[in-house]
Amino acid sequence: MSGIAYQVTGLCFAYRDTPVLRELDLTVATGEMVALLGPNGSGKSTLLGLLSGVLDSSRGRLRGSIRLHGEELASVPPQRRARQVALVPQSIPTPFAFTVREWVSLGRTPYLSPFRGEREADRIAVERAMAAAEVIPLADRLIGEISGGERQRAALAMALAQEPSLLLLDEATAHLDLHHQMTLLALVRRLNREQGLTVLAAVHDVNLAALWFDRLLLLHNGRLTADGTPDQVLTAENLRNVFQSEARILRHPTEELPLVALERPIDETRAVE
Numbered sequence: 039m040s041g042i043a044y045q046v047t048g049l050c051f052a053y054r055d056t057p058v059l060r061e062l063d064l065t066v067a068t069g070e071m072v073a074l075l076g077p078n079g080s081g082k083s084t085l086l087g088l089l090s091g092v093l094d095s096s097r098g099r100l101r102g103s104i105r106l107h108g109e110e111l112a113s114v115p116p117q118r119r120a121r122q123v124a125l126v127p128q129s130i131p132t133p134f135a136f137t138v139r140e141w142v143s144l145g146r147t148p149y150l151s152p153f154r155g156e157r158e159a160d161r162i163a164v165e166r167a168m169a170a171a172e173v174i175p176l177a178d179r180l181i182g183e184i185s186g187g188e189r190q191r192a193a194l195a196m197a198l199a200q201e202p203s204l205l206l207l208d209e210a211t212a213h214l215d216l217h218h219q220m221t222l223l224a225l226v227r228r229l230n231r232e233q234g235l236t237v238l239a240a241v242h243d244v245n246l247a248a249l250w251f252d253r254l255l256l257l258h259n260g261r262l263t264a265d266g267t268p269d270q271v272l273t274a275e276n277l278r279n280v281f282q283s284e285a286r287i288l289r290h291p292t293e294e295l296p297l298v299a300l301e302r303p304i305d306e307t308r309a310v311e
Contacts, residue, residue: 042108043068043204043236044089049102051084051093058084060260062102066238068203071230073247074240075271076257077281082240083128085257086206089238090125091116106204120148124197125206126190134182138192141181142168145199167198170225172218186213194222198229205229207239211246219243223250248272248295256280272296 046064050057059081066072074082087093088104091111104111106122114122124145133141145167146160168174171194176184181192190213197205205226211219227250229235241247247254248268256264256271258280264271277285277298288297 041068042066043070043106044238045103045105045108046089047103047105049085049088049104050100051081051088052099054098058098058260059088062260062262064255064262064265066236068107068236069230069234070253071227071237071251072239072253072255073251074238074255074257075244075247076240080257080280081260082257083208086125086127086208086238086240090123090206091119092125092127117148120200122202123204123206124200124202126193126197126208126210128209128212130189130193132181132189134180136181137178138173138181138184138195139164139168139177141192142173142195142199145196148200163201164195164199167195170198170229171195172221187215187218190214191218191222202235204236204238207237207241209240209242212242219246226250244272244277244298248297249290249293268296272298 042065044064044066046062049059049062051059062085074085076082084093088100094100094112106114106119111119143156143160143164146156146163149160150156168177171191173188173192173195176188176192181189184192190210194210207226211222214222223246226237226239230237239251241251252267254264254266254268254271255262256276263280264276272287274285274287277283284301286299286301288299290297
């Protein structure tokens with residue numbers, strides 16, 4: 039499918055009297071791979087929640103428009119939306135009595151009918167998703183018995199079992215070790231390149247974002263303050279203004295990309311000396 043995956047216009051959202059997103063305009067083309075950067079509280083999780091449909095006007099004050107493939111998101115039936123969009127949140131309630139395979143199988147819920155049980159296509163989709171997320175060795179273990187990082191990989195497998203055309207990731211690498219961070223992002227990039235999967239991911243590590251994503255969005259105080267390539271977004275000025283951090287922008291030794299090297303605060307340096 040070509041064209042525009044998301045068209046966001048004038049988006050504002052507030053929890054009670056606390057504004058989180060302010061007059062946000064954003065377009066994500068089908069097949070793009072986009073990283074969402076910003077400090078804690080900048081609105082990244084809220085934006086992903088709104089784009090997935092998990093958050094709506096019942097959870098806060100919402101104004102503006104979100105269009106999914108040209109259709110107002112609020113008018114898309116939940117089952118059809120769940121076949122198009124999958125969200126991997128920062129944390130997800132886990133039924134500890136479920137095995138990993140049973141939990142991943144919940145990703146097939148949008149395809150199930152009350153008059154028809156699990157089909158062979160559902161079982162194949164679950165096995166394929168578990169293999170991609172490297173959780174097949176965990177398949178028969180209880181969710182409560184695996185680590186937080188392993189649960190995060192199982193959550194990704196559940197999302198992939200939905201066979202979505204859009205994948206939203208909210209700090210999906212936060213609990214993963216270095217190997218599994220790289221493995222997860224390599225998998226997502228491969229699905230993007232080979233299957234045209236549209237990806238929008240909140241990423242904590244700016245260097246990981248630069249390494250794996252073609253386009254970076256920088257949120258600050260609920261507003262989009264920078265949008266472009268890693269070189270355009272990861273500037274010393276942007277990092278100073280948004281993260282209140284001093285950094286030197288170097289060049290990656292093997293890629294044509296910026297590499298952010300943080301500097302210790304002056305006061306801390308003096309304290310060490």
